Every structure is written in structure tokens, then in C-alpha cells.
Amino acid sequence: MKFRKTSIDGMYLLDLEERVDTRGFFARNFCINEFRDQGIDFTVVQSNMSYSKQKGTLRGLHYQSDCKEAKVVRCTRGVIFDVVIDLRPNSVTFLQYDLNELSEFNxxxxYVPPGCAHGFLTLEADSEINYLVSAMYSPELEKGLRYNDTILKDVQWPIPIQIITEKDLNYPDYDAPLMYYQ
Structure with missing residues (x-):
């Protein structure tokens, strides 16, 4: 894997190193030693999958209020517009965001570090996303950030949002940094 720094401190875009032959290719998409070589302490405790049947489905932006959950996110089917925003008040990239297109093709x-909110918009129907996560899901710690919150005013969503849950649509305005620790 090749680790490329992003605009968010501690976040990486990972390029898989494909070993190609006549059958197709093989690539490692996670290796604890390669993460440790980058100074990242990431232990997988859960592996999750998300499936969205319709184009224009928005999921997120979600985070855990205890600042302990990191993620490795990969789109295994379809295409997504992925958004990560740094919600760590002491971070040099606090309230900055990073945008990526992830797909089954690229x-x-x-790698989303702890303390960041994450969400995505499906650009194709039948999109699947796999997550490796470093902390167990805790419903009482679940928080969210609305896609149209003023701190995301410069994010240009590439297609109209067609489907969003009431919960994701009704998160309150972000009140930094108090909201993060409530």
C-alpha cells in the first residue's frame, strides 16, 4: 500500500499496489505492519459493510463523541463521493475537510483518524462500502453533522441528494468545539 497524506492531519489516501498477471490482480488492502510503519496505531475490532441501492443516497456525516474510532473505508462496488471533516479542536486542520472519489475501479x-466525521454520497446505484473500524459501535456516542451545515458551505456535492435519513437531515448546527464533547 502507498500512503498519501491528505489535507487533514493524520488522514491518508491509500493506493493499493496491484500485482497483475493474466488472471487479474492481487493487492493487500490492510496490513497492520504497514500502518505501524506510518506511525498509525490501528487495530481492527469490527468490519462493517454498507449497501445503497439508489444513486444519490447520502450517509453521514457520522462520528463517535469519544474520539476513539478510526476507520479504513473502501468502495467495493459502485462509486462514492467521500467527505471527511476534522472535528478535533486541538488539531492543526480543525474544521478542514477532505474530498475523495472512491470506487470499485480505482x-x-x-484512513480516517479518530475525531473526524465521515460521510458519503453514492454516485451510482448499488454501491457497497466496507469499513474496518478501531472501536466498537456505541449508540450512545453516535453524533452527526448535517451535509448542509455552514461549516461545510464550500463542499460542492456533485449530484443532487435523493435519499437521506431523517436523523442525518436533522442534526443540529455544529457548535465547535462544545458539540464534540457533549
């Missing part, structure tokens, strides 16, 4: 994945 084989890229992202």
Missing part, C-alpha cells in the same frame, strides 16, 4: 481507500 481501488483506493482512506
Amino acid at each position: 481501488h483506493k481507500e482512506i
